[in-house]
Amino acid sequence: MEIKYRLLKVIDTAGLSFLSPVVRLAAGEEPRKQLKDIGRWIIVPVFAMVLFGVLWSIIAPRHKTKSGEVPTPAVVLEAWDGISRFHDNESAKEEGFQLTGDSRLAELKQAVARLSEVESLEVAANQRLKEVRESTDTEKLKIIAPFKSAYDAKSNEYRDYRKSSAARLKELGGTLLEKGESERLAYLADMRAVEVKTEELKAERDALKVELEAAEEQTFPDLKEALKASTLLGEEKQFLIKYIDLVGESSREFKLAAAQETLKSSRQEFLTSTEGDLYKLCGNVIKNEKFTETIGTSQYAKPWTLPKQIVRSLFCVFTGFLLASIIAIPIGILCGLSNTFMAAMTPFIALFKPVSPLVWLPIVMIIVGGFMPDPDNHWLIVALAKVPILKEYKIDPMFLSSAITVALCSLWATLVNTALGVGSIDKDHLNVARVLRLGFFARLFKIIIPTALPLIFAGLRISLGVGWMVLVAAEILSTSEGIGKFVNDMYTNGSAESFAQIFVVVFIVGFIGMVLDRIMVFLQRLVSFDTSPAL
Amino acid sequence: MSEVITGTPFLELDGVAIGFGPEKTRTDILRDVNLEVGENEFVAIIGFSGSGKSTLVSLLAGLERPTEGEVRMEGVEVTRPGPRRGVMFQSYSLLPWLSVFGNIELAVKQVFPSFSSAEVRKHVDRYIEMVNLTDACDKAPHELSGGMRQRVSLARTLAMQPDVLLLDEPLSALDALTRAVLQDEILQIWEKEKKTVVLITNDVDEAILLADRIIPLTMGPEATLADAFPVDLKRPRDRRTLTDQPAYQRLKAEITSYLVGLNKEARKLRSKTLVAMPEVKPRDFKLPSMMPGR
Ligand SMILES: Nc1ncnc2c1ncn2[C@@H]1O[C@H](COP(=O)(O)OP(=O)(O)O)[C@@H](O)[C@H]1O
Ligand SMILES: [Mg+2]
Numbered sequence: 001m002e003i004k005y006r007l008l009k010v011i012d013t014a015g016l017s018f019l020s021p022v023v024r025l026a027a028g029e030e031p032r033k034q035l036k037d038i039g040r041w042i043i044v045p046v047f048a049m050v051l052f053g054v055l056w057s058i059i060a061p062r063h064k065t066k067s068g069e070v071p072t073p074a075v076v077l078e079a080w081d082g083i084s085r086f087h088d089n090e091s092a093k094e095e096g097f098q099l100t101g102d103s104r105l106a107e108l109k110q111a112v113a114r115l116s117e118v119e120s121l122e123v124a125a126n127q128r129l130k131e132v133r134e135s136t137d138t139e140k141l142k143i144i145a146p147f148k149s150a151y152d153a154k155s156n157e158y159r160d161y162r163k164s165s166a167a168r169l170k171e172l173g174g175t176l177l178e179k180g181e182s183e184r185l186a187y188l189a190d191m192r193a194v195e196v197k198t199e200e201l202k203a204e205r206d207a208l209k210v211e212l213e214a215a216e217e218q219t220f221p222d223l224k225e226a227l228k229a230s231t232l233l234g235e236e237k238q239f240l241i242k243y244i245d246l247v248g249e250s251s252r253e254f255k256l257a258a259a260q261e262t263l264k265s266s267r268q269e270f271l272t273s274t275e276g277d278l279y280k281l282c283g284n285v286i287k288n289e290k291f292t293e294t295i296g297t298s299q300y301a302k303p304w305t306l307p308k309q310i311v312r313s314l315f316c317v318f319t320g321f322l323l324a325s326i327i328a329i330p331i332g333i334l335c336g337l338s339n340t341f342m343a344a345m346t347p348f349i350a351l352f353k354p355v356s357p358l359v360w361l362p363i364v365m366i367i368v369g370g371f372m373p374d375p376d377n378h379w380l381i382v383a384l385a386k387v388p389i390l391k392e393y394k395i396d397p398m399f400l401s402s403a404i405t406v407a408l409c410s411l412w413a414t415l416v417n418t419a420l421g422v423g424s425i426d427k428d429h430l431n432v433a434r435v436l437r438l439g440f441f442a443r444l445f446k447i448i449i450p451t452a453l454p455l456i457f458a459g460l461r462i463s464l465g466v467g468w469m470v471l472v473a474a475e476i477l478s479t480s481e482g483i484g485k486f487v488n489d490m491y492t493n494g495s496a497e498s499f500a501q502i503f504v505v506v507f508i509v510g511f512i513g514m515v516l517d518r519i520m521v522f523l524q525r526l527v528s529f530d531t532s533p534a535l
Numbered sequence: 536m537s538e539v540i541t542g543t544p545f546l547e548l549d550g551v552a553i554g555f556g557p558e559k560t561r562t563d564i565l566r567d568v569n570l571e572v573g574e575n576e577f578v579a580i581i582g583f584s585g586s587g588k589s590t591l592v593s594l595l596a597g598l599e600r601p602t603e604g605e606v607r608m609e610g611v612e613v614t615r616p617g618p619r620r621g622v623m624f625q626s627y628s629l630l631p632w633l634s635v636f637g638n639i640e641l642a643v644k645q646v647f648p649s650f651s652s653a654e655v656r657k658h659v660d661r662y663i664e665m666v667n668l669t670d671a672c673d674k675a676p677h678e679l680s681g682g683m684r685q686r687v688s689l690a691r692t693l694a695m696q697p698d699v700l701l702l703d704e705p706l707s708a709l710d711a712l713t714r715a716v717l718q719d720e721i722l723q724i725w726e727k728e729k730k731t732v733v734l735i736t737n738d739v740d741e742a743i744l745l746a747d748r749i750i751p752l753t754m755g756p757e758a759t760l761a762d763a764f765p766v767d768l769k770r771p772r773d774r775r776t777l778t779d780q781p782a783y784q785r786l787k788a789e790i791t792s793y794l795v796g797l798n799k800e801a802r803k804l805r806s807k808t809l810v811a812m813p814e815v816k817p818r819d820f821k822l823p824s825m826m827p828g829r
Contacts, residue, residue: 428628431598435616436645436695446641450632529632529675 015521018042068496071503079500087305089239096247097300108247115240122233129226136220147215151208158201165194252298259295263288306486310508312393313482317471319399320406321464327407328414328463329456333444335415336422336452345415353412357470360408361477365401372397398480405474410467417459421452454528461520468513483509543610544571545731546595546699551604553590563602564590566757570750572699577725577732579742580760581790582752583798588735589625591752592703595733596622608699618646621697623705625735627688629676635663636672639691646695662694665720667713681708689717693724700725700732706741715774718744722771739790743783744772751793754801761797764790 004027011019021037024030053073060070071079099107169191176187248254266288270281302308335342372378375397384395393399425448433443449456475484487505490498548570554561564587572578582588593599594606597616606613608620616622629638639659643650650658663669666686676684685708692700702721706714722745725732736742742749749764768782777783 426628428624428626429630431616431622431624432628432630432642434598435596435618435620435622436642437617438645442645447630450630453632527632529677 013522013525015518015525018045065499067494067499071496071500075496075500076503076507079497080504082497083306083501083504085235087307089243090302090305093243093246094300094302096243097250097252099247099251100253104247104251104253108244111240111244111247115237115244118233118237118240122230122237125226125230125233129223129230132220132222132226136223139220140216140218143218144212144215147208147212151205151212154201154205154208158198158205161201162198165198169194246300252295255298256292256295259288259292263292304481304485306483306505306508308393309482309486310512312399313471313475313484314512315390315393316399316403316475316480316482317406317464317467319403320471321410321460321467323403323407324411324463324467325414325460328411328459329418332415332418332456332459333422333448333452335419336425337448342419342423349412349416352408355409357405357409357474358477361401361405361474364404364408365398365478368397368401368404394481396480398478402471402474402478402480402482406467406470409470410463413462413466414456414459417455417462418452421455421459422448424455425451450529454524457520457524457527461517461524464516464520465513468509468516472509543607545574545576545609546570546572546733547605547607547610548591548594549605549607551594551601551606553594553599553601553603561602562756564755564757565594565759567759568604570760572731572733574731575725575729577734577745577747579734579736579746579749580752581736581739581742581749581794582758583754583794583801584737586752586755587758588752589703592622592625592701592733592735595699595701596620598622618642618695619697620699620701621692621695622701623688623692623703625703625707627676627684629684629687629691631676634673634675635668635679635687638676638687639663639694642691642695658694662690665693666690666717682710682713685709686713686717696728698731700730700734702732703735704737705734707737714741718774721745726770739787739794740778742766742790743768743786744774744777749790751790751797754797754804761793764793 004023007023008020011017011023018041021034021041025034025038057072057074060072063070096104096107096111169187172187172190176184263285266281266284270278270285273281331345335345372381375381380400381395381397385391429447429451430443433447438446471482472484472487474480475482476488477484479485479488483505487502490501490505548568551568552563552566554563568591570578580588580591590599594601595613597606597613597620600614613620630641633641636659639662640655643655643658647655647658660669660672663672666689668683668686668690671679671683676687679687685705689702689705692702700721705721706717709717718741721732721734724730732745734742734745739749743766746766749766751761751764752758753761764786766786768777768780768786
């Protein structure tokens with residue numbers, strides 16, 4: 001029983017209250033009611049999601065775009081696979097590049113073995129692809145044939161009719177000169193009828209053409225499968241070739257050894273040479289020393305994979321969020337403490353709160369740019385580039401601009417909530433502080449802030465949510481690395497696969513936003529004192 | 536016990552009046568209040584609810600300034616609250632984010648800045664034990680019953696070891712047993728530590744048991760203190776035999792009939808000035824529930 005209550009409390013604090021009927025049911029408490037709750041809070045949502053997936057799968061393929069069909073859930077899952085494969089490969093390359101000694105050689109051997117395996121597999125796959133293609137081609141021809149012949153027939157009929165009637169009418173027109181009005185009127189009617197008939201035939205032909213195209217577009221699962229298998233193997237082969245190079249002759253260790261060799265011989269030459277330009281030889285030594293040093297610390301130039309973009313986006317949103325908190329909480333406290341200060345701040349809050357991030361961003365970018373005419377040598381960028389983990393994420397003025405924009409858009413919720421929390425402090429509690437003669441800071445930290453904490457956290461929760469939404473927009477506009485950049489790249493790319501990858505991003509952004517929100521709810525519950533324990 | 540007051544009284548209200556709100560529409564809650572409390576004296580103030588008892592405590596504590604007259608302690612005007620006049624608030628005023636221990640600790644640390652942390656702990660524990668809350672030491676106020684909260688509040692005020700105890704209905708939410716225990720406790724502290732006590736109560740028995748003088752507060756608005764009833768019962772008073780004494784019964788009858796008279800008078804007064812109000816009943820309403828039923 002003790003365990004049950006503890007578990008329920010954890011579940012409640014984490015905001016996962018939909019799980020509590022499961023726990024209660026397991027403890028055998030009011031099974032009927034729990035089953036009903038499980039039905040409502042677990043089965044209904046799952047059912048709704050399944051229904052959504054089914055509707056999506058049905059509706060999406062009906063809409064054609066310049067990037068192909070709108071991707072179905074299955075295609076989006078494949079795109080997810082593609083994204084993670086790319087990430088795994090790049091991480092492997094990064095690690096492989098730095099391997100040394102026996103482990104490098106072992107890895108190299110393994111990769112070479114795998115490459116020969118993959119090559120033979122690829123040959124087989126290509127063979128199969130060829131066979132499938134041939135068989136589907138004939139099958140396709142068979143399916144298409146009736147449509148094609150119908151279309152061809154109609155097309156010929158149309159052409160013939162147009163030609164023949166034109167000739168007929170022309171000839172008839174030649175004889176019309178000596179005829180009277182009634183004949184000429186009959187001729188006019190004739191020509192009109194021909195016109196109508198021609199239009200009809202054309203419409204029929206076009207309808208047949210659409211049918212033919214639909215038939216031609218028919219896909220064959222076998223072919224698709226074979227194509228995919230072949231493409232995957234091709235991709236793996238490309239990766240292995242590059243990987244073998246990186247672990248082998250392009251590995252750091254290998255290149256470093258070569259560089260050291262060159263350095264050694266140039267040194268030798270300088271020290272022992274009895275003729276020639278010693279100035280130049282000494283310069284060579286210096287140059288080689290520098291080169292060796294560069295090689296020794298070189299890294300594989302890893303491209304931005306989605307996970308890396310996500311981490312950078314998270315850094316960015318937390319930087320902005322931190323900035324917003326640092327600004328909003330003190331100002332909010334001042335607003336709550338002093339009505340005069342609140343009055344002074346009100347116009348700013350009212351005016352700036354509704355401003356879109358897309359307006360802030362250009363302003364911020366220009367201002368930040370003004371502070372950093374030469375960003376690479378600006379002290380802040382240089383300092384950030386030395387922070388161990390941060391330096392891999394290319395902290396540039398764009399990053400700062402995006403973070404500041406996030407802060408500008410998200411600080412209002414925290415500010416207003418903090419002011420509200422501080423303003424609504426219980427007069428009795430202040431009386432306690434007065435009787436005890438607490439000083440300003442003791443009063444602030446022991447009475448005022450604890451009172452306001454639940455509302456401050458409610459504000460922070462809203463701020464983080466707003467910040468996360470704003471961030472992706474800011475990244476797209478600032479072309480700063482991050483999720484926004486990824487989306488922008490995929491949009492510019494315009495292929496069917498990248499279209500599906502944007503869908504993947506929707507779910508990732510949504511999921512991360514949800515997790516962030518849950519974390520804030522959790523913190524909010526930890527600091528609120530007046531909620532009775534969940535029992 | 537009641538000593539003859541010589542020289543300047545310890546705690547003093549001199550022609551005090553107080554009202555709330557804008558000056559033009561203000562009616563005084565208290566008017567022309569005069570009170571002199573001697574050092575070590577135990578005064579009980581008794582009155583109906585809404586008559587201004589808590590306001591009187593606020594004035595004595597220095598939490599409110601009078602609109603007329605002066606509040607003085609040892610002849611010096613009281614201009615702001617301070618730990619020498621320990622208030623026990625009627626609403627308990629416990630800080631909900633602190634535990635029982637934390638609430639008392641906050642006060643003790645502030646009042647005795649020279650205490651080491653071990654001394655603070657010992658001091659706090661002593662008062663928690665005094666009000667019988669050792670088991671609830673780490674609980675938050677919202678986990679306690681009304682009576683337990685009242686005891687925490689009392690312990691906090693006592694732990695400050697003030698010269699004057701201003702107790703605003705300190706035992707109103709307690710059951711008869713706990714109430715008796717704490718009454719004895721308050722008496723003991725008063726006797727042992729030579730405190731001055733102003734006790735607000737609406738319980739005549741309690742007032743007679745504890746106080747040297749009982750002063751009724753007339754009905755508000757414009758309430759004022761009536762003439763005091765001195766309690767000439769011998770101390771220590773034993774609650775078991777006290778009620779059998781004729782002097783006790785006489786005093787109780789006197790005070791009670793005085794209070795009843797006050798009430799009647801006030802009603803008469805009020806019925807003249809009251810405006811008839813339309814009878815409006817609120818409709819039954821419930822807040823919508825948004826979460827899965829617990
Ligand atoms: N801060 C205030 N502002 C306006 N009216 C007040 C305020 N405090 C008390 N009052 C009024 O003063 C009267 C006496 O209140 P109070 O001293 O709390 O009575 P009691 O403690 O005797 O029940 C009440 O009518 C109350 O409405
Ligand atoms: Mg009161």
